[in-house]
Amino acid sequence: MAGNENDSLTTKQVKFIDAMLTEPTIEKACEKAGIARATGHKYLNIAAVRKTLRIKQDEMMDKTTQMLYLASSNAVSVLNDIMMDSKVNPFIRTQAAKAILEQSYKTHEIFGVVRQIEELRLEIEEVSKGN
Numbered sequence: 081m082a083g084n085e086n087d088s089l090t091t092k093q094v095k096f097i098d099a100m101l102t103e104p105t106i107e108k109a110c111e112k113a114g115i116a117r118a119t120g121h122k123y124l125n126i127a128a129v130r131k132t133l134r135i136k137q138d139e140m141m142d143k144t145t146q147m148l149y150l151a152s153s154n155a156v157s158v159l160n161d162i163m164m165d166s167k168v169n170p171f172i173r174t175q176a177a178k179a180i181l182e183q184s185y186k187t188h189e190i191f192g193v194v195r196q197i198e199e200l201r202l203e204i205e206e207v208s209k210g211n
Contacts, residue, residue, distance in 0.1 A: 088128055096123050097133050101140060156180065 089097075092115055099109035110120035123129045162168055163176040 089132060092119075093123055093126070093129050094132075096120055097129060097136060100133055101136055156183075 092113060096109060096113040096115060096119075099112040100106070103109040103112055106120050106124070107117055110117045113120070115123075124133075159176040159180050163173050163180065165173070
C-alpha cells in the first residue's frame with residue numbers, strides 16, 4: 081500500500097488505523113473500519129499496525145503543535161492589546177497581564193530545564209569519551 085510505513089498492512093488494517101485516529105474508542109474505530117472488535121484488538125497486537133499507528137499519531141501531534149505555535153503568537157498579541165487598552169475593565173486587563181506573566185515564567189522555567197538537560201548530556205558525552 082503506497083503511503084504506509086509498512087507495505088505488508090492490509091486494506092482493513094489501514095482503515096482501522098485511520099479510524100483509530102478519528103474515533104474516541106477502539107470499539108467505534110472497529111465499527112468505522114467495518115471489522116469486529118476482536119479483530120481490532122488482534123490488529124493492535126501486530127507490531128506493524130502499532131508502529132504505523134504511533135507514527136501517524138506523532139504526525140498529527142506535530143501538526144497540532146505547529147498550529148499551536150502559530151496561534152500562540154496571535155494569543156499573546158490579543159492579551160497584550162487587552163492589557164494595554166485603558167478602556168478595558170481593569171480586572172480584565174489585570175487578568176491578561178497575569179496570563180502573560182504566568183506563561184512567560186513557565187516558558188523560562190522549561191527552557192532552563194532543557195538547557196540543564198543539554199549541559200548534562202554534553203557532560204555525559206565527555207565522560208564517556210574519556211573512558
